[in-house]
Amino acid sequence: YGFANAFLGEIEAPSPTALQTIGQMSEVGFMAAMPFFITRLGVKKMLAIGMLAWVARYLCFGTLNMPLVIVGLVLHGICYDFFFVASQIYVDNRASVDQRASAQSFIAFVTLGVGMFVGAYVGGYIVDQYPSPYKVAVTKTTPDGKSEETTDIVPEWKADGSAGFAKEF
Structure with a gap:
């Protein structure tokens, strides 16, 4: 538990x-x-x-x-x-x-x-x-200047301290 x-x-x-x-x-x-x-x-x-x-x-x-x-x-x-x-x-x-x-x-x-x-x-x-991505609420600004609530996936952290998606950027 x-x-x-x-x-x-x-x-x-x-x-x-x-x-x-x-x-x-x-x-x-x-x-x-x-x-x-x-x-x-x-x-x-x-x-x-x-x-x-x-x-x-x-x-x-x-x-x-x-x-x-x-x-x-x-x-x-x-x-x-x-x-x-x-x-x-x-x-x-x-x-x-x-x-x-x-x-x-x-x-x-x-x-x-x-x-x-x-x-x-x-x-x-x-x-x-078998990690499962964590989702967090995020407020983003759209190109036309409006605020938009959405969810983003937070990347998992590796044992070496780097983020799981770091190589993609």
């Missing part, structure tokens, strides 16, 4: 940052409901539902259909709480008292450390390989 704001901006969603709060509100709601779900479903079923919710979330994002993208944002709560929080609860229940802190640290390292690092690295690689 490190690329969520950039993704929402590229699909021209209205107020991407504000839209992301939908996921945060969903997370708070599902966190409050965790005791209910744990007693009804158990931790293992919650983990499975959480993993399936991640798949559904990214399928919704992949459609580029705004109502489904919003469903994907709402799914953040169930994804995060049913996977990350439930996995911490599962580890807490399974580990002996003297190993609990180490087990919790290990699961946090694997999911939030290595997992996030690999995800950001792979995501960055994909963005570098």
Whole structure:
């Protein structure tokens, strides 16, 4: 979810940052409901539902259909709480008292450390390989002196500091 704001901006969603709060509100709601779900479903079923919710979330994002993208944002709560929080609860229940802190640290390292690092690295690689042009609103003056609102594509910046379209000029 490190690329969520950039993704929402590229699909021209209205107020991407504000839209992301939908996921945060969903997370708070599902966190409050965790005791209910744990007693009804158990931790293992919650983990499975959480993993399936991640798949559904990214399928919704992949459609580029705004109502489904919003469903994907709402799914953040169930994804995060049913996977990350439930996995911490599962580890807490399974580990002996003297190993609990180490087990919790290990699961946090694997999911939030290595997992996030690999995800950001792979995501960055994909963005570098398949860049999409950014559009910005520009006011131009026409030859007859009138102002005209238009959009221009901002060239991508290369690792050497040059703009992607610099060679064309």
